Amino acid sequence: MWFFFSPKVVFGDEAINYLQNIKGDKCFIVTDKNIKDLGMVKILTDALDTCGKQYEIFAEVLPDPHEEDIMKGKGACITYSPDIIIGLGGGSVIDTAKAIWAMNEFPNFAIDDLHPFNEELLSLGKKTTMVAIPTTSGTGAEATWAIIVSRFQNGVWVKLEQSHKSCIPHYAILDPVFTKGMPPKLTVATAFDALAHSFEGITSDWKNEYSNAMCLKAIELIFKWLPIAVKDGKNIEARDHLHQAANMAGMGFGNSQVHIGHALGHSWGAIFHTPHGLSVGIFLKYILMYLINNPDENDIGKQILGKLSKQLGWAEWRDDNRSSANIIIEKIKQLEKECEFPQTLKEIGVSKEDIEQNSDMIVSLCYQSPSCVMSPRSPDSEDYKKLLLYAYEGKDIDF
Ligand SMILES: [Fe+2]
Incomplete structure (x- = not known):
């Protein structure tokens, strides 16, 4: 037995408008300061405003996301209690969003619980919908079940390669509007x-x-x-x-x-x-x-x-x-x-x-x-x- 897992992929010009078809009103947006400053969060919130969805923005993801920052996002997400979690950014942002998604549904979980043999995670996605919107064309994080987290261990920042096959986002929205400004x-x-x-x-x-x-x-x-x-x-x-x-x-x-x-x-x-x-x-x-x-x-x-x-x-x-x-x-x-x-x-x-x-x-x-x-x-x-x-x-x- 083998498998092929993937998100539902929406691609091409104006793919962002597909958000109106996704069930749920409250969106928790995970992103970073750079993406916000570049005006990309505005493109997303404009699309959410158009379809009458509410949102809260967590823009504190850093490159090579540290465990502590992810846990901070988890807390903010649980407090907001969204229907939809949206990761808008590069691989670090989307990995952080996937970890927050998993720990929002299983509040007792920590990063170490996001591993392939955790059977409880098989039911992930029943409470919230996960949408990944990449702003770079590279990591593929919107399509994978991997979550890369940095942890300071024995004097170096070790990259933990956490994963679970249920951590694949429900939707990957590939709109080139987000990448056309990439240097x-x-x-x-x-x-x-x-x-x-x-x-x-x-x-x-x-x-x-x-x-x-x-x-x-x-x-x-x-x-x-x-x-x-x-x-x-x-x-x-x-x-x-x-x-x-x-x-x-x-x-x-x-x-x-x-x-x-x-x-x-x-x-x-x-x-x-x-x-x-x-x-x-x-x-x-x-x-x-x-x-x-x-x-x-x-x-x-x-x-x-x-x-x-x-x-x-x-x-x-x-x-x-x-x-x-x-x-x-x-x-x-x-x-x-x-x-x-x-x-x-x-x-x-x-x-x-x-x-x-x-x-x-x-x-x-x-x-x-x-x-x-x-x-x-x-x-x-x-x-x-x-x-x-x-x-x-x-x-x-x-x-
Ligand atoms: Fe890679």
């Missing part, structure tokens, strides 16, 4: 997060035909539309397609898994506080090269990537898997250059000494990450350290 750098970094979701999702040990379909289409759309959106951020067609792609990537990895790129990205981010899309995006081509180099004769990573390259029309069907898979690496390098995305860790201002001093901790955090076990090739600690150094220097993986 190019953020557009690219978040799109590379979605690209990482797609490539890791399609090679993960938990891949399946449904998740494969989502990941494949997301990759195709990102390669086509990202350069257009970078050149012309106001191009609604490009924004719309990138928004759909990030959502598909979310459904892809949400029903499969990410693996060592995200294990490395989360662990790196815990130490150096690099934005998520930037860290997982930089690691992407290095971990794919690592999969392609798997010496195991029964390795399937290379086969998957070789086939993917052919499905995307980048290689001929008669080509062998290794050379076809290698084209993917070249395509990623081209996209990085075209969109001015950093190709190495060196470019984001970290020194080699910083890496050497922290590599044991990063490797230890990788092993603590649930993502690390889903890769078709599992690095040992020496491989993890080499991946870090190669990604720092920009060297092609040769091991």
Whole structure:
């Protein structure tokens, strides 16, 4: 038995107006100060005013949301007692909204109770409707059951990867009006997060035909539309397609898994506080090269990537898997250059000494990450350290 879970997806121009069809009067809006200052909360509240819904705004979410802030939101939500919870923002906001949603319905729960084996959570969603409205095209948080929470533990901010399959929002509203103002750098970094979701999702040990379909289409759309959106951020067609792609990537990895790129990205981010899309995006081509180099004769990573390259029309069907898979690496390098995305860790201002001093901790955090076990090739600690150094220097993986 396997499964494919997803929210109901409303997408395209004026998708925000679908809110009038969602039952309930009182809305608890979870967002952040930046989103509010950019006028996006106003777009949402205007839509709610039009359909006569009431609302309260909790705009205190910070990047990499801390447990304490989420608990504050939980308290405010319980006091307001809404019919609908709306997460308006990037991944941090939507993850916070999902955690608040779960703990609003189960007030005795804390963050540690949001785990896959909590059977009580199977009835989540009976009391309140959860609506996720992403304002970036990257995390796919509106489509997944994962909730990433930062907790200060043993001297570092550890990213807890909480999850429960009932934590998928009821609705994902993908309106490009919220992304058309995204600056190019953020557009690219978040799109590379979605690209990482797609490539890791399609090679993960938990891949399946449904998740494969989502990941494949997301990759195709990102390669086509990202350069257009970078050149012309106001191009609604490009924004719309990138928004759909990030959502598909979310459904892809949400029903499969990410693996060592995200294990490395989360662990790196815990130490150096690099934005998520930037860290997982930089690691992407290095971990794919690592999969392609798997010496195991029964390795399937290379086969998957070789086939993917052919499905995307980048290689001929008669080509062998290794050379076809290698084209993917070249395509990623081209996209990085075209969109001015950093190709190495060196470019984001970290020194080699910083890496050497922290590599044991990063490797230890990788092993603590649930993502690390889903890769078709599992690095040992020496491989993890080499991946870090190669990604720092920009060297092609040769091991
Ligand atoms: Fe991600």
